[in-house]
Amino acid sequence: MTEQITSSPKPTPIPTPDAEAGTEAGLVTEAGPESESESASASEPVAAAAADIPPMPTQPPVVQAGRSSRRVLRAVGRWAAAVAVFAGLGTGAAFGISGMERTDVPGLATRDDGRWEYPRLALPALPAGAPRPYTDANKAEIHHADLRELLLPAPAGATADKKLTGGWVSVERYLSEYAPEERADLRITLRDYAVRHVAARGWTMPDGTTSRVYLLRFQSVAFALTYEATEIGDGLTAGVPLAAAPETELDEGWAEDDIVPNTLSKVYAEPKPYGRTQVRQAYVLAGDTLALIVHEKKGGAAAVPFNQTVMLQNQLLG
Structure with a gap:
């Protein structure tokens, strides 16, 4: 198929401003029959003026850009190219980040806050028909699960204490945590309140922190509450002092928002100045069971892993 090329129509001449002005003044640019009788001196200036008018162009005029206009055009071109490049880079970066793990992105990785890596926790199985504490069927708040299975497991990287392996321990082993001059009275108190079982687990972390957790199960909630009130108390200190911490003070940084209700x-x-090691201790009372949690470390025991241990043990008991 061939294309048909049509010629453009000849543009109609457009009168110039000078011609229009001349027309309005009654002047003409071409000599007509009626002008032949005029003098030659009058027709010559008119013919010269007509000769000076350039012919009408057949195409639209091309405006030549000045030096300043060319600089503006070049600047606009450079900015347009830069925007296109950065848009491409931004799209590629966004696609790359969306496909990466959070810990793989520099600057977005979660900073290590000192928490320990505990194994996934699960509540132990109960005897057939036995309800869990803090349920409508267990208003006495008795723990029917094996006390040893309610102990918090050691975190990753820990070295187990060969004497506190998560099994049963004697009352004497528990009393060894306290100052020697306090043990006799505590022994009598524990006998009067008929402690049924004591279970314990201990470990040492690579940074030198030693941890010990004791669970004491009493005959009833009333006995556990009385022991906690008389031997621990509600004051600003932990009551009966530990052998490794003759002085204690309430930890102002502890928040009870994460503990199990009713516990x-x-x-x-x-407090400073402490001796060779610093001790952090906590008591968790949950129904008929009382927990003693101890962290000890040379130079100072960190608060974050200690609070983590307290909360996790509280969850197991609740």
């Missing part, structure tokens, strides 16, 4: 947690820290 009680009291957290203490050995």
Whole structure:
């Protein structure tokens, strides 16, 4: 198929401003029959003026850009190219980040706050027909699960204490945590309140922190509450002092927002100047069971992993 090329029509001449002005003044640019009788001196200037008028162009005029206009055009071109490049880079970066793990992105990785890596926790199985504490069927708040299975497991990287392996321990082993001059009275108190079982687990972390957790199960909630009130108390100290921490004070940084409802947690820290090691201790009261949690470390025991241990043990008991 061939294309048909049509010629453009000849443009109609457009009168120039000078011609229009001349027309309005009654002047003409071409000599007509009626002008032949005029003198030659009058027709010559008119013919010269007509000769000076350029012919009408057949195409639209091309405006030549000045130096300043060319600089503006070049600047606009450069900015347009830069926007296109950065848009492409931004799209590629966004696609790359969306396909990466959070810890793989520099600057977005979660900073290590000192928490320990505990294994996934699960509540132990109960005997057939036995309800869990804090349910409508267990208003006495008795723990029917094996007390040893309610102990918090050791975190990753820990070295197990060969004497506190998560099994049963004697009352004497528990009393060894306290100052020697306090043990006799505590022994009598524990006998009067008929402690049924004591279970314990201990470990040492690579940074030198030693941890010990004791669970004491009493005959009833009333006995556990009385022991906590008389031997621990509600004051600013932990009551009966530990052998490794003769002085304690209430930990002001502890928040009880994360503890299980209907349970009680009291957290203490050995103030400065402490001795070779610093001790952090806490008591968790949950129904018929009382927990003693101890962290000890040379130069100072960190608060974050200690609070983590307290909360996790509280969850297991609640």
